[in-house]
Amino acid sequence: MAFSHRSLAPNGVRGDEHSDAHPCVMFERPRMILISNALVFTGQGMKQRDVLIDGETVTEVGSVSAPSGASVIDATGMVLGPGLVDLHVHFREPGQEWKENIESGSRAAAVGGFTAVVMMPNTIPAIDSEEIAREMIAVGRASGRLDLAVAGAITAGRRGDSLSEIVGLHRAGVRMFSDDGGCVADRTLLGKAMSLVARLPGAFIAEHAEDVSLTVGGHMHEGAVSAGHGIAGLPARAEVDVVSRDIDLARETGARLHIQHLSASGSVDLVRDAKFEGLPVTAEVTPHHLALTDQALSTLDPNLKMYPPLREASDQLALTEALISGVIDIVATDHAPHAVEDKAVPFEDAPRGVIGLETAMPLVLEALGGDVATMFERMSVTPARLAAFGRQGRPVAPGEPANLVLFDPEGRFTPGEFESKSSNSPFLGQSLQGRVVMTIYEGGIQDEGTMR
Ligand SMILES: [Zn+2]
Structure with missing residues (x-):
């Protein structure tokens, strides 16, 4: 996968039903990200698509050429969804x-x-x-x-x-x-x-x-x-x-x-x-x-x-x-x-x-x-x-929030080190199929699968 940045700023929590009573904490606006050629959960079936994310929002889904300045992720063989x-x-x-x-x-x-x-x-x-x-x-x-x-x-x-x-x-x-x-x-x-x-x-x-x-x-x-x-x-x-x-x-x-x-x-x-x-x-x-x-x-x-x-x-x-x-x-x-x-x-x-x-x-x-x-x-x-998370669980479509997961359905990994402080897993040391490659929260990349 051609992809080489880890430095996107974490992003602020947006106002879902649970957070109305609090002011939002806003961070630096993330860059544009083009995820190309993924199998995408569109809300109308799984479809092979390019997905452009601009800031906190999915802006284009289809056949998209990379705008200048966008980070491009070749997601061939991978699945993208909420x-x-x-x-x-x-x-x-x-x-x-x-x-x-x-x-x-x-x-x-x-x-x-x-x-x-x-x-x-x-x-x-x-x-x-x-x-x-x-x-x-x-x-x-x-x-x-x-x-x-x-x-x-x-x-x-x-x-x-x-x-x-x-x-x-x-x-x-x-x-x-x-x-x-x-x-x-x-x-x-x-x-x-x-x-x-x-x-x-x-x-x-x-x-x-x-x-x-x-x-x-x-x-x-x-x-x-x-x-x-x-x-x-x-x-x-x-x-x-x-x-x-x-x-x-x-x-x-x-x-x-x-x-x-x-x-x-x-x-x-x-x-x-x-x-x-x-x-x-x-x-x-x-x-x-x-x-x-x-x-x-x-x-x-x-x-x-x-x-x-x-x-x-x-x-x-x-x-x-x-x-x-x-x-x-x-x-x-x-x-x-x-x-x-x-x-x-x-x-x-x-x-x-x-x-x-x-x-x-x-x-x-x-x-x-x-x-x-x-x-x-x-x-x-x-x-x-x-649970009334208004910005979650949405189809990947223009105008929807960029809260997404990208994963490789064929990729394998063996849980060993956990990000959790604890490791009480029955699956410790077992090879599992279906590897999360990247989690995107409000347009900010949280994980590239390299944290394991
Ligand atoms: Zn219980």
Whole structure:
């Protein structure tokens, strides 16, 4: 690839719905970039095109000759589409910045092709007030690498006994409400939250579906593999029961409900039925649940421990089919960094969670059989719409924002060094196909694939 500059200035965050309350930070206007001969997500199918970017905007798509002064990128054999959008990341700020912070998490996102993320509120302290939400949104804006929104906790301190400042959080720009890392066990309290959220424009509940009374003491999916290891299991029912309860609450309250990290085929069936009924229910699946099953746990590698756990081949198949058909709306990474020393312990003692931003795209492409158009729908267009990122998930067309990812679908890479501060990835040292070459945020190049 003929390409040799690294010096474009990072660019300012633009005013999407999440940032209206804050002044934009503007940097030097980037140069013109011509990306030539890429397979482009145009909104009307994948087409071979040249794409000219001038400043923060895509200005021409077609057969374009390079204007003087433009940087030209020969993208023959590569794919260009809207930057990826992840509605489920843990950036550990505030409180556990040695695992990750907004700056390092944003760099990891850029390496993985992401131009927008929603940060979960299970920080220390939890993001449960207007004040702390505003503070974290400002930190994200200062990093200038992507659009960062924060989810707000549903309950105060994520303790599950009283509601958080839901209205104040919404005023700060929060649209997604979740006690992620845990579930709201109290049905009445969650019903109250959902009734409130139903009245707030754009707001929705996101649930980490886990009946803790069924998972306490468990470490992996309850099945033949856990029995073989003599390790207490996490039954699929712990997820399915909560999904069922929450769909009932969506019906009762009219609130939008998003089920996080779906893992069990029984949950897929419930989401399919809810959609058929016309309820405002959406769902996400992680790349690791698409790529792996509990059969991978033979070595008891703590980097394969997460909640929900890797389940069986029948679950993996149901998740994959549901992602293809759209019953599962989006992929979300559940990027959950833990320090090396946290994971350098026996499986039973290890914390739950794996990182995912830098390996997501190739894993999803593989699950989708290389269908790049569906990949962009599930990893950019739909998540951007669900979380109201107005400048994300757009077709590559004249007048659209230059938030883009360029990748080589044939290119291989082996994750070794991560931009994330943590390296708790199940895919460490494995060769993956589908390499992000460049991430462009508001016209500024964030990554050339050389950061790995
Ligand atoms: Zn979760």
